[in-house]
Amino acid sequence: MTGRTFDGVIFDMDSTLVDSMPAIVRVWSAFADRYGLTVDEPTRLLGRSTRWIIDQYVRADVRDEAMAWITEHELADQDGVVALPGAAEALQAAGPRGAVATSASREMAYARLGAAGLPMPAVLVTASDVVRAKPDPQIFLAAAAGLAAVPADCLVAEDAPNGLRAARAAGMATVAVTTTHPAEQLTALADVVVPDLSHLGLRLDGGRVQVSRR
Numbered sequence: 001m002t003g004r005t006f007d008g009v010i011f012d013m014d015s016t017l018v019d020s021m022p023a024i025v026r027v028w029s030a031f032a033d034r035y036g037l038t039v040d041e042p043t044r045l046l047g048r049s050t051r052w053i054i055d056q057y058v059r060a061d062v063r064d065e066a067m068a069w070i071t072e073h074e075l076a077d078q079d080g081v082v083a084l085p086g087a088a089e090a091l092q093a094a095g096p097r098g099a100v101a102t103s104a105s106r107e108m109a110y111a112r113l114g115a116a117g118l119p120m121p122a123v124l125v126t127a128s129d130v131v132r133a134k135p136d137p138q139i140f141l142a143a144a145a146g147l148a149a150v151p152a153d154c155l156v157a158e159d160a161p162n163g164l165r166a167a168r169a170a171g172m173a174t175v176a177v178t179t180t181h182p183a184e185q186l187t188a189l190a191d192v193v194v195p196d197l198s199h200l201g202l203r204l205d206g207g208r209v210q211v212s213r214r
Contacts, residue, residue: 006173019084086200094202098123165189
């Protein structure tokens with residue numbers, strides 16, 4: 001995969017571009033206590049949309065209240081949210097051929113990218129913009145469409161198995177970062193596995209993005 005050029009590079013946000021795990025754990029632990037969830041650890045649901053989690057784990061009669069509660073508290077808690085190594089450089093290098101596709105809402109994406117001091121991508125697709133969440137490929141196909149890129153000519157950077165499955169289902173090349181899962185859980189789903197984005201080199205070359213491994 002490295003040494004190739006791509007028409008578009010699509011980045012997941014949480015744990016790929018930004019380290020938001022402390023805030024996620026704080027808020028979702030409080031959410032679990034409030035709504036009686038028995039989820040054993042917050043990281044088990046990484047890559048799923050908030051709406052999907054609530055529909056699966058919260059009683060139907062309090063789902064709207066739960067959605068409002070988690071939205072308010074996640075937006076309010078950006079303490080400790082920082083850019084991961086190589087994230088700013090990767091977004092800047094991809095430039096007009098870069099997109100972010102996140103299971104977070106659009107408001108949350110703005111909040112976390114802003115808290116981490118990262119530039120806004122050329123294309124941003126969020127859970128607010130799609131009907132089906134990862135591992136469905138819809139969000140990555142929408143990002144490719146926003147870039148006017150052929151899906152098979154796109155590269156996706158992800159940390160979570162569900163996100164990598166979605167990218168594979170979209171017919172895209174995949175690079176996994178080991179920020180939340182060990183390499184052995186990602187190898188079968190990724191063309192390349194690296195510790196973080198600082199181990200990839202991206203460079204615009206004639207309107208395409210050349211990708212190399214550092």
